[in-house]
Amino acid sequence: MLVPVRCFTCGNLVADKFEEYQNRVKSGEEPAKILDSLGIERYCCRRMLLTTVETIQQVIPFYEAMYKRNTEIQSELE
Ligand SMILES: [Zn+2]
Numbered sequence: 001m002l003v004p005v006r007c008f009t010c011g012n013l014v015a016d017k018f019e020e021y022q023n024r025v026k027s028g029e030e031p032a033k034i035l036d037s038l039g040i041e042r043y044c045c046r047r048m049l050l051t052t053v054e055t056i057q058q059v060i061p062f063y064e065a066m067y068k069r070n071t072e073i074q075s076e077l078e
Helices: 015-026 031-038 043-050 056-077
Strands: none
Touching (some): 031 043
């Protein structure tokens, strides 16, 4: 959902590099070269950035709907 802060396997900090990685991928650079230039060499860390799918924006509406329904129920009870 969100970018894991650290590599699951070795504990190396990866979240601080994710934004730059994502921006450079969007601008058309090759992911392998970006990871090399960011100093992410171990494949356990590389998979953290390569395989992250940001789904938070897709999940938020469900929480908003849940909150809205809860407030409706609360107002019906009062
Ligand atoms: Zn790692």
